Amino acid sequence: DTAVSQTPKYLVTQMGNDKSIKCEQNLGHDTMYWYKQDSKKFLKIMFSYNNKELIINETVPNRFSPKSPDKAHLNLHINSLELGDSAVYFCASSLQHGLAGGHQQYFGPGTRLTVT
């Protein structure tokens, strides 16, 4: 049973294209996140949704748009892809936003995006 799943696992595309990454969690969690891990392995928060409401929106280009159709899904759409967008993108979820239990985040397997 996969707790947090992402599709696709690998994504190779050309500059200028638009692509989406999907994330689903079956843990019954209220909060979901998108992180970007660059080539230096830094994991950086991009967005967070709590019960379908955007609560964290870091300094991310407008080309990135998260969408949460329900609290079990958080998709990431990227417009006009650039070379610098190449990275591994991780989805994560936690039981609740804030408080002690909220930070035990469960991560998906990641999506390796390569822009050529």
Added chain:
Amino acid sequence: EDQVTQSPEALRLQEGESSSLNCSYTVSGLRGLFWYRQDPGKGPEFLFTLYSAGEEKEKERLKATLTKKESFLHITAPKPEDSATYLCASSLANDYKLSFGAGTTVTVRA
């Protein structure tokens, strides 16, 4: 800005050779300090959360401790299966996002 700094970047150990990883944080108002393990090609896996100085938590061969300035992850008598990248992250009292360090890659040779 770097809130969390991990050292060393890489650590090569012989099986059974105990060692420690360091995570120093430069934030005030720390809400929690978190340790994760990441295997190649996989997402981070939660290990520990520490909330106050003096707190310690253990899991198998791993023990995490917290002071007012830093946290240590002690690996006692490591085995090859302990090879991974260990990440620490901080969260602030008024800001619930996690800020991750760059990680320490541990390689344990048999």
